[in-house]
Amino acid sequence: MIMNPSLLSKFGLSAVLGTLTINGFIEREMNNPNIETFKPIDTVSVVIPCYNEEPFIKRTLQSINGQSIINEYPEYFELILANNNSTDNSVPIAENYVDKIINVTQKGKLYARNQGILNSSGNIIVAADADIYFPPLWLNTLLEPFNNIYSPIYNSNISGTTGSVYNPDIPGIPVQFYNIGQFINKHLIHPTAMSGSNSAFWKHKYYQIGRFNENFNQMNINEMHYHEENNFGEQLNKLGNIIYKLNANCIHLGGQRSGCRIGSTNKEYCINQGISIQRFG
Numbered sequence: 060m061i062m063n064p065s066l067l068s069k070f071g072l073s074a075v076l077g078t079l080t081i082n083g084f085i086e087r088e089m090n091n092p093n094i095e096t097f098k099p100i101d102t103v104s105v106v107i108p109c110y111n112e113e114p115f116i117k118r119t120l121q122s123i124n125g126q127s128i129i130n131e132y133p134e135y136f137e138l139i140l141a142n143n144n145s146t147d148n149s150v151p152i153a154e155n156y157v158d159k160i161i162n163v164t165q166k167g168k169l170y171a172r173n174q175g176i177l178n179s180s181g182n183i184i185v186a187a188d189a190d191i192y193f194p195p196l197w198l199n200t201l202l203e204p205f206n207n208i209y210s211p212i213y214n215s216n217i218s219g220t221t222g223s224v225y226n227p228d229i230p231g232i233p234v235q236f237y238n239i240g241q242f243i244n245k246h247l248i249h250p251t252a253m254s255g256s257n258s259a260f261w262k263h264k265y266y267q268i269g270r271f272n273e274n275f276n277q278m279n280i281n282e283m284h285y286h287e288e289n290n291f292g293e294q295l296n297k298l299g300n301i302i303y304k305l306n307a308n309c310i311h312l313g314g315q316r317s318g319c320r321i322g323s324t325n326k327e328y329c330i331n332q333g334i335s336i337q338r339f340g
Contacts, residue, residue: 078235078236078239081239081242082234082235082238082239085238085239085242085305086238088305088306089223089225089238089305089306089308090306090308091306092194092196092197092199092200092306092307092308093196093199093200093203093306094196096127096128096131096132096199097128097199097202097203097206097207098132098206099128099132099135099136099183099202099205099206100183100205100206100208101135101181101182101183101205102135102136102137102180102181102182102183103135103136103137103181103182103183103184103185103202103259104136104137104138104139104175104176104179104180104181104183104184104185104262105123105136105137105138105139105185105187105198106139106141106172106175106176106179106184106185106186106187107119107120107138107139107140107141107157107175107187107188107189108141108143108168108171108172108175108188108189109140109141109142109143109145109149109150109153109171109189110142110143110144110145110149110168110171111145111146111147111149112145112147112149112189112190113147113148113149113152114190114312114313115189115190115191115312115313116149116152116153116189116190117152117156118192118312119187119188119189119190119191119192119193119312120138120152120153120156120157121156122191122192122193122194122195123138123156123187123193123198124138124156125195126193126195126196126197126198126199127195127196127198127199128198128199128202129198135181136181137158137159137179137180137181138156138157138158138159139157139158139159139160139161139175139178139179140153140157140159140160140161140175140189141161141163141171141172141174141175142160142161142162142163142171143163143166143167143168143170143171144163144164144166149189159178161174161175161178163175166277166278167273167277167278168255168277168283168287169271169272169273169277169283169286169287170273170277172186172271172287173270173271173273176262176265176270179262181262182261182262182263183202183205183259183260183261183262184259184260184261184262184265185198185201185202185258185259186253186254186255186256186257186258186259186260187256187257187309188255188256190311190312190313190316191224191256191257191309191310191311191312192309192310192312193309193310194308194309194310197222197257197307197308197309200222200304200306200307200308201220201221201222201257201258201259201304201307202220202259203220203304203307204217204220204302204304205217205220205259214300214302216299216300217261217299217300217302218260218261218264218295218296218298218299218300218301219253219258219259219260219261219264219292219295219299219301219302220258220259220260220301220302220303220304220307221245221252221253221254221257221258221259221292221301221302221303221304221307222254222257222258222303222304222305222306222307222308222309223241223242223245223254223257223304223305223306223307223308223309224241224254224256224257224308224309224310224311225238225308225309225310225311226310226311226317227310227311228311228312228315229315229317229323229324230315230323230324230325231323231324232323242305245303245305246303249288249289249292250301250303251289251292251293251295251296251301252288252289252292252293253287253288253291253292253295253301254288255284255287255288256309256311257307257309260295261299264295264298264299265295267298268291268294268295268297268298269294271286271287271291272286272290272291315328
C-alpha cells in the first residue's frame with residue numbers, strides 16, 4: 060500500500076511538533092530547580108575524577124564552589140579531586156579550588172572515583188565530572204530528597220539521587236533528541252541508573268554493595284558506562300530507592316569529545332585533536 064504524500068507530510072509534521080513539545084516540557088523542568096535552600100542532613104563530599112581536563116576544570120570547580128547550598132552551609136561540604144595521571148595543568152589549576160587532591164596512579168576512572176571516596180570525610184558522596192558546568196542551584200536540588208525532611212513525600216528509604224545532563228554540543232545529535240532519549244532512558248529503560256557526572260548516594264550503602272566495580276577494562280567506554288552507571292545503580296537500588304531529579308540539571312562542556320567516543324564526530328577531527336575513544340588514560 061502506498062501512503063498518500065499529504066498524509067506522510069502531516070505525519071512528519073506531527074512527529075516534529077510532538078518532539079518539540081516533549082523537549083519543551085523536559086527543558087522547562089530542567090530549568091526549574093529547587094530555590095529554597097535545604098539544610099544538609101549530613102556531611103557531603105563531592106568527588107571528581109580527573110584526567111587531563113585543563114580546558115574545562117576551572118569552570119567546573121568555580122561552578123561547584125558557587126553552589127547556593129555550599130555558600131550557605133560550607134561546614135558540611137568538602138571538594139576532592141582524584142587525579143588520575145594528568146599530564147596537563149589540571150592539578151595546578153585545581154589546587155586553588157579544592158580541599159583535597161588524591162593522586163591515583165592506576166589508570167581508570169573508577170579507580171580514581173573509589174580512591175577519592177576512600178579519602179573522603181563526608182557521609183554522602185556526590186559524584187561529579189571535571190568537564191561539567193553546574194548551575195548555582197544544582198547541588199541544592201540534587202540533595203533535596205536527602206535534606207527536605209519536612210516534605211510530606213519524604214522518603215527515608217533513599218539510597219541515592221541522580222540528575223539530568225544537558226548536552227548541547229555533541230556533533231550529529233540534536234539536543235532535542237538527546238534530551239528525550241535521556242528522559243526515556245531514566246523513566247523506562249534504566250530507571251535506577253546513576254549518572255557518573257551527576258549523582259549522590261550514602262557512603263555506607265556504597266560500601267555495602269562493594270564500591271564501584273574495578274574488575275573490567277576501564278579503557279572501554281561501553282563497559283565503563285555500564286559499571287559506573289547502570290550496574291552501580293542497580294546494586295544501590297537493592298538497599299533503598301534511587302530518586303531521579305530531572306531539575307537537578309548540569310551542562311556538559313566536552314561534547315566534541317563525546318562525539319569522538321560515540322562515533323558521531325569526524326574521525327579526522329578526533330585524530331587531529333588527540334581525542335581517543337577512551338574516557339580515561
